[in-house]
């Protein structure tokens with residue numbers, strides 16, 4: 180049965196209660212995302228259905244039925260409980276896209292603990308910041324990544340348990356315990372934690388312009404948004420083979436890479452391998468992927484290889500394609516029509532919103548280059564840049580803002596309520612992005628309203644990079660900005676003023692780049708370093724990244740009246 184009903188119809192009769200009724204939730208009665216994504220599907224008689232088709236980089240394949248997801252997530256939950264982890268504790272998942280990442284997240288939620296997924300590409304500084312802030316009690320990892328945790332253990336007194344998932348034959352170190360999903364005694368039944376709509380579920384760290392990354396705290400009630408958007412925007416149907424290419428270190432990889440497909444009882448496919456166009460097409464062909472959720476950078480990389488490569492595969496299985504994370508350029512939409520016979524449908528949302536907020540829906544006219552219209556039940560607008568009041572004239576650029584109150588809205592930034600509150604102005608949640616709305620109600624993305632860098636769909640905070648740069652002995656001061664890039668949209672460029680005596684040192688730029696890669700992650704590594712005598716600053720001494728960024732983008736530099744004379 181198709182999920183398609185016209186956008187206008189949906190708006191007319193919309194109520195979040197529709198999701199509650201479909202999920203069998205009753206006001207005042209507890210529920211749990213972990214159980215809704217596994218136990219409930221089995222109770223519907225779908226226990227034998229394949230929930231996960233997993234393929235590793237070497238081509239190894241594993242399949243898990245819903246009943247296996249149910250039992251193995253119980254096993255995770257009971258294992259954690261046995262280690263003394265209690266509801267509300269933060270439990271990090273730090274590993275590649277292996278089955279344990281997906282099933283472990285369900286187990287953590289069933290226990291009532293808070294799942295904190297982090298990219299396996301993170302290096303020690305990125306890890307410390309996020310684990311220390313969350314006061315994480317336990318971390319699941321693998322022998323491949325445990326060394327990075329070992330290096331920072333002394334700085335993380337609250338991290339009591341480092342749980343190694345593949346420890347057979349491995350020498351465990353301090354605070355390390357072994358837990359194998361496959362060989363632990365299987366736990367047939369586990370009473371899921373009786374969560375309510377406000378019970379914390381996931382903690383996703385996201386970068387802002389200033390300060391350290393902030394933990395957006397989500398709740399079990401978010402399931403209503405994730406369920407309906409998965410059905411109505413991604414159009415996931417029971418017979419779909421669904422592939423979300425996002426890593427669960429990013430919110431897309433949890434909301435739509437774990438919760439969405441499993442709460443709708445569909446089959447999801449996961450490829451744990453680096454990007455390669457032919458490998459991706461092969462994956463789609465082999466597993467007969469029908470619904471594909473990806474990102475503009477990936478689409479541009481596919482575009483680079485052209486339609487000839489596409490024609491070598493039978494991709495006729497593809498039914499619906501969606502994209503998220505960055506502006507989806509009109510050319511990419513048109514190319515996908517040519518290559519796959521279908522457009523990519525753009526969707527817009529953020530870590531903080533927990534679910535899709537603005538989208539192009541199946542059955543709705545797509546204006547290539549536009550992000551589409553607000554999801555039913557979401558009140559979205561653009562606010563004028565100064566007064567922060569809704570703009571009524573179509574085509575005027577303002578700040579994208581949403582009326583708080585949708586189920587998956589983040590509830591706070593972890594231990595940082597002040598910043599959370601600062602994002603709500605005149606009764607609107609301010610997203611940090613700019614857009615305009617046309618006369619038909621379609622949103623057109625313009626750009627970020629802050630200095631956050633969006634590289635290949637990942638938000639990177641300039642402050643985190645600059646703080647790391649300052650730890651290099653040659654760096655006196657620095658500024659990190661986004662520089663245009665044809666594939667990744669932006670890459671990081673750093674402007675660096677050197678300490679005396681370091682000028683002219685050979686390969687210093689490469690040395691500094693590598694330093695950042697090892698401290699933070701390959702994504703945060705500047706692709707270019709420009710050495711400068713000094714950085715433009717305001718009279719109060721704040722570095723004017725905006726000016727440096729404008730130069731990179733060939734845009735007008737704007738108001739420089741607050742600029743330091745020597746800048």
Ligand code: AMP
Nearest residue numbers: 503504505506526527528529530624638
């Ligand atoms: P994150 O919180 O890491 O998911 O990043 C959210 C940010 O990614 C948004 O605030 C936007 O800047 C950007 N973004 C996400 N989806 C889109 C989209 N469809 N078009 C343009 N930018 C997007």
